[in-house]
Structures are given as C-alpha cells and as structure tokens.
Amino acid sequence: MRISAPFGSFLLAAFASVASGAPRTLKLRQSIAPPRNWVDLGPAPPTHVIPLRIALPQPRFPELEEHLTEISDPFHERYGEHLSKEDVEALVAPHPSSVNAVHEWLESHGIRKEACHRSPAGDWVTVRLPVAQAEKMLGTEFRMWKHTQDGDVLVRTTEYSLPAHLDKHIELIQPTTAFNRAKGQHTTFRFSPVPDVAPSSLSDDKISVEGSGVTVDPSCNTTITVSCLKQLYNAVGYVPKATNKNAIALTGYLEEFANFADLQQFYADQVPAAVGSSFDVVLINGGQNNQTLDEAGPEADLDVQFGLGISFPTPGTFYSTGGRPPFIPDANTPENTNEPYQDHKIPQVISTSYADDEQTVPVDFARRVCGEFAQLGARGVSLLFSSGDGGVGDGDPDPATQTCFTNDGKNQTKFIPLFPPSCPFVTAVGGTVHIPEVAADFSGGGFSNYFLRPIWQQVAVGKFLASLPKGTYAGLFNPLGRAIPDVSAQSNFFRIFFQGRAVHIGGTSAAAPSFAAFVALLNDARIAAGKPSLGFLSPLIYALNGVGFHDITAGNAPGCGTPGFNATAGWDPVTGFGTPDFGKLKDIVLKF
Structure with missing residues (x-):
C-alpha cells in the first residue's frame, strides 16, 4: 500500500511516451480546461525536476473492497478481522504484464530500474525527471501556474498523452493535471x-x-x-x-x-x-x-x-x-523517501x-x-x-x-x-x-x-x-x-x-x-x-x-x-x- 501522508503527497504523480525502444504514436490520455483562479506564467524551466508518479492498475482491488465491506460491518461474522500489510499489498499489486510494459517504456527513455522507486505493492512507480524529458515522454508542455488569491505557484500541464499500447497498463500519471492543494480548514x-x-x-x-x-x-x-x-x-x-x-x-x-x-x-x-x-x-x-x-x-x-x-x-x-x-525554478523538489504507512505497526x-x-x-x-x-x-x-x-x-x-x-x-x-x-x-x-x-x-x-x-x-x-x-x-x-x-x-x-x-x-x-x-x-x-x-x-x-x-x-x-x-x-x-x-x-x- 502506498499513500505517504494523508494529504500533502497525494499531489505527486507522473508521465508517458514510447516503449520497446521504437517510437510509438502518442494517444491523448487526459485534457482539462485551465482551472479557475490559476494564471499561466509561461513555460516551466526545462531543468526543473518533477517527481512523477505512475499508477499501475490494481486488478484485484474489487476483492480488497469486498474484504473491507465485510470486516467493517458490525453485524458481519468477520467484523474486525483486519488484513495484514502483506494481504493488502497482494490485493493491490499490478499484473506482471503492466510492470514489464511500464519498465520497458521507461528504459526506452534511458530510465533504468535502479532510478525508479516502487511502492511495496508495486502499484506506484516514481521517477524524478527534468521538465524537458517529462515533456518529451508525455507529449506535452509543463507551465508555471500562479493562484490569483494566495500566490501559490505550481508546475502543471492541462493535458498529457501516452503510447496507445500503455492504455491498459497505466491508470494515471501525476503531477500533471492535478491543481489541487492541501488547504487547511479555517x-x-x-x-x-x-x-x-x-x-x-x-x-x-x-x-x-x-x-x-x-x-x-x-x-x-x-x-x-x-x-x-x-x-x-x-x-x-x-x-x-x-x-x-x-x-x-x-x-x-x-x-x-x-x-x-x-x-x-x-x-x-x-x-x-x-x-x-x-x-x-x-x-x-x-x-x-x-x-x-x-x-x-x-x-x-x-x-x-x-x-x-x-x-x-x-x-x-x-x-x-x-x-x-x-515553486522555486532552481530548487529540486525533495524526494519522498519516507513511507510511514508501510510500517507493520501504524496508528x-x-x-x-x-x-x-x-x-x-x-x-x-x-x-x-x-x-x-x-x-x-x-x-x-x-x-x-x-x-x-x-x-x-x-x-x-x-x-x-x-x-x-x-x-x-x-x-x-x-x-x-x-x-x-x-x-x-x-x-x-x-x-x-x-x-x-x-x-x-x-x-x-x-x-x-x-x-x-x-x-x-x-x-x-x-x-x-x-x-x-x-x-x-x-x-x-x-x-x-x-x-x-x-x-x-x-x-x-x-x-x-x-x-x-x-x-x-x-x-x-x-x-x-x-x-x-x-x-x-x-x-x-x-x-x-x-x-x-x-x-x-x-x-x-x-x-x-x-x-x-x-x-x-x-x-x-x-x-x-x-x-x-x-x-x-x-x-x-x-x-x-x-x-x-x-x-x-x-x-x-x-x-x-
């Protein structure tokens, strides 16, 4: 399982482009209207590093949801029979074909397995890339966006694409089109x-x-x-x-x-x-x-x-x-190396x-x-x-x-x-x-x-x-x-x-x-x-x-x-x- 901090690190995730060494046609994966209250400041610096997170499909997630339904129902005989960390990871693990397809695609862009961070279940793959490389892989342009009310600046795009053959192997990539931020209540x-x-x-x-x-x-x-x-x-x-x-x-x-x-x-x-x-x-x-x-x-x-x-x-x-x-153009975003909810003992x-x-x-x-x-x-x-x-x-x-x-x-x-x-x-x-x-x-x-x-x-x-x-x-x-x-x-x-x-x-x-x-x-x-x-x-x-x-x-x-x-x-x-x-x-x- 991978959630790394209830809200702050939800907003990190990542990219796409070619595979198996040979260029492939990109297919538009997601496109959004420019969000309200965000002003386009222009292109993001090509050397700015983005920690892109790739979500791989979880074919057994319906089983996890069924377990959760039963163990959370106070009138069910399984009430309170919580799953172990290993049980959960098995239920959200991607199919090996998805794992292989994504890593072949990354390697075709010179990104070796050692440079990737995988969640314990393997359902998330994180890579840190300069904007220029992410743009090439995703067939898009990252830009700097400023919020008109509080001045926050994000590096985002309003659309991205993936090779068509990865449709069934990648569920989403962020931060690309996600403009949400963790806002404190008042x-x-x-x-x-x-x-x-x-x-x-x-x-x-x-x-x-x-x-x-x-x-x-x-x-x-x-x-x-x-x-x-x-x-x-x-x-x-x-x-x-x-x-x-x-x-x-x-x-x-x-x-x-x-x-x-x-x-x-x-x-x-x-x-x-x-x-x-x-x-x-x-x-x-x-x-x-x-x-x-x-x-x-x-x-x-x-x-x-x-x-x-x-x-x-x-x-x-x-x-x-x-x-x-x-956003600070010449500062790299710190990499998330701490996954507190992966511990066997969690609050x-x-x-x-x-x-x-x-x-x-x-x-x-x-x-x-x-x-x-x-x-x-x-x-x-x-x-x-x-x-x-x-x-x-x-x-x-x-x-x-x-x-x-x-x-x-x-x-x-x-x-x-x-x-x-x-x-x-x-x-x-x-x-x-x-x-x-x-x-x-x-x-x-x-x-x-x-x-x-x-x-x-x-x-x-x-x-x-x-x-x-x-x-x-x-x-x-x-x-x-x-x-x-x-x-x-x-x-x-x-x-x-x-x-x-x-x-x-x-x-x-x-x-x-x-x-x-x-x-x-x-x-x-x-x-x-x-x-x-x-x-x-x-x-x-x-x-x-x-x-x-x-x-x-x-x-x-x-x-x-x-x-x-x-x-x-x-x-x-x-x-x-x-x-x-x-x-x-x-x-x-x-x-x-």
Whole structure:
C-alpha cells in the first residue's frame, strides 16, 4: 500500500511516451480546461525536476473492497478481522504484464530500474525527471501556474498523452493535471487572543444536556477545553489501559509545525498529568520539524494539543509533510523517501484537517487516492477528515466571496464538496457550537460529484433527501453522491497555546482531531478487552443509526448564496449523525 501522508503527497504523480525502444504514436490520455483562479506564467524551466508518479492498475482491488465491506460491518461474522500489510499489498499489486510494459517504456527513455522507486505493492512507480524529458515522454508542455488569491505557484500541464499500447497498463500519471492543494480548514480565520487565566471547570451551576444525563461547566459556552469535551461527550473518568498497543496520529502540511513548548504550556493548563510527555514526529516529502517558537503553526498546535490532550496517555505521532509552494525554478523538489504507512505497526486513528475543492482533483486521481484510504481501512485504521468550513460552498469561510462555479469551463453554479472528505472510505467530521449544541454555520457538508453514495448510507441519507421539499436546490447538488459529513463535534472557541500564549481558535479542523481522540479512547477500550481496533468507522456509524450520538437538530450552514442545508432529526449534511456520547459508544463497541 502506498499513500505517504494523508494529504500533502497525494499531489505527486507522473508521465508517458514510447516503449520497446521504437517510437510509438502518442494517444491523448487526459485534457482539462485551465482551472479557475490559476494564471499561466509561461513555460516551466526545462531543468526543473518533477517527481512523477505512475499508477499501475490494481486488478484485484474489487476483492480488497469486498474484504473491507465485510470486516467493517458490525453485524458481519468477520467484523474486525483486519488484513495484514502483506494481504493488502497482494490485493493491490499490478499484473506482471503492466510492470514489464511500464519498465520497458521507461528504459526506452534511458530510465533504468535502479532510478525508479516502487511502492511495496508495486502499484506506484516514481521517477524524478527534468521538465524537458517529462515533456518529451508525455507529449506535452509543463507551465508555471500562479493562484490569483494566495500566490501559490505550481508546475502543471492541462493535458498529457501516452503510447496507445500503455492504455491498459497505466491508470494515471501525476503531477500533471492535478491543481489541487492541501488547504487547511479555517483555523486562522477564527483566531483571537484570550486571557491567560484558564476558565474554571468547577462551577456548581452546570448546564444539563437534555436527554443525555450529561452536565457541562457553563464556561464551556465561551471557551472549549479538554475538560469541556470530556464532560460534554461523556468521557469523564475514563483512563486508557492499552497504551502499549494503541496510538493516534495527526497530520500537518504547509509548513505547519507542532511546537513542543506550546504543548507543555497546554498540558500545564489543561492536562497536568501529561506535563513532560511528548509525541513522535515523522517527516514526509521534505517535511520539517522547526521548533522555533515563531514558526509554530496554529493548525498543527490545535491538532496535537487536543488530539493528544483528550486521548492522553495514548501515544501520538505528528506527520509533517513538505512540498509547499511557491515553486522555486532552481530548487529540486525533495524526494519522498519516507513511507510511514508501510510500517507493520501504524496508528489506529489518523486525523487530517486539510482538503481542497473536489473539482480541482482529476477524477481518476481522486478515485485512486480514495482507494489508498481503503487500504488503510482494511488494515484497521480509522481515517478522519474535517468536512470543511464553507457550508455547501467552496471552502471559503466568507459566504460573500465564495465562488460556486464548476471548474470545467462551463461555469455552472453548483455546491462544491471537498476532497478527501468526499471519499467514501474516510469519515468526515462536521462542526457544532455552543451548549446545548447547534450546527456551526460554517460546517462543511453536501454531496460528492465523484463518488456514488455507498450502500451503508442509503437509508439515512435517503430519508433526509425525502424530507426536502420537492425541487430544493435542484441542479445544485448530486442527490446520488456520497454524502458528508458523517458525524460532528465542537468546532469553535478552542483554547490552545500558540507561540507561547493562550488563544481561541476554531473551524472543523478543531472538530476532526477531537473526534479522532474519542475514537482512540474507544479503540483503547476494545484493545484492552482483547478486541481489534474499530478500523473503517462509517459502516458502524450508519449501522447504529444515531444510537450513541447526540442528534443536532438546530442550525444551518449557508453557502453559494443560499441558506444551505438545515440540521434536522437524524442524519443531515451539516452535522451528520451528530456528536459522540463516549460512554454509550464504549458500551456498544465492546459488544461487537
């Protein structure tokens, strides 16, 4: 299996041209319209090095998907029988004829096997080539493109070709036409300083949460702490027992560094027992671990502090992924030599708070990446992604500036889901605010245009769609698509320590690591009882049909010039099934 960092290194992949020494006619493989908001700066320097990744077909992938379906269904006799690394690699391995055809083609261009990097399953081949050579092999021209809003610069093309005889042997090559980038959800937009005095969690005037028997300190309505979330989600007093077998991971991109000193201040403030403990750091694709205080990242600090603070003392890992624009013409992109998910022992829960508009990702690439997530799920890993911060819109937190148009040159008005949250093999986490909880007005949700709704969603999502007045948002969304989010959690007023001071921060990027931490605690309970980790979560969540969750029935998340969808009884595309009741869920998952 090969996914190398939940989002940063998705955007690397690669080329095509002739084979067997003799030139062959090239056949157009993919062509796209110039994407919106990207300006052509001219030809890319011919000596600039591109790490091209070639995806070989996986003829046995349907078998992998069948295994995943069975082991993720809590009512199936195989529930929890996760596959081994070797099992997964065998199921995604390409046919030998594809391996030979691709290497013959590469060798015809002077690229020897020793210069290629193959994933353990052999389903990806990576080569580093200068632009001039890649252009010749792919029958294309790479150009520099600049994003008009944030100034990022990418080297991409709008089309590429391959020899016709390679059609059945190469599924895709990137980075060619993929203009998507790992964009953080809008923590920085919900950023405000707060007093250095921690809120009291000892008030006698508790808020009662109707129907749950839970009471919460009133200060949690203005400042969210680890204590608040444990109170609200019924996890007070739970002590992890399987810390030698269980683990959680958080991912970081865009030079977001999780600062050790900030974490210690956070622990002293909210989790005193954790003071002195830390986390492992794994560097991917040129990622760094800069500990200069002014280089600390608010997103990274948020993820690590709440992900590890809630699940303490469960061991934690931070994956720091490099590859951030802007493009520097005379600098080679660092080669990705670290494949953390190839290890036999990988964290049972991984949370990611980065995504991009689904439509910016070529559909074949999105499906291939989504399949990589299925491989992790089959190995017993729960993948959680924040659902976005633009309601039904394009991820822009300000509804007034959202651009909800298709990226195919037709400029049709559409709701814009995010990827990877739209992948059916991950669990998407939306946002709530306040106590009692209501939907956050920025909580991302909607329906994929790339992925059909999976069978485990049919009943819950079908019921929601049937409740919509006829014609509601007709043509603006795909009613047959995979629906998001699946669940939700608190997503604003989080008290973290950033660059040495206490601040408030928020966004669904706060909800995802928090929810992931409670999943880590559920895994702890199962592992301590001799059971396997939960793995791919969504089939279990939909099988429970809301049992073990606080249903959120108030609020909405506007976008694209509309009020968006409403939070309603049962599942809805704003908060999913709602927020977790850890105590109830723990009792439930111990029965399977």
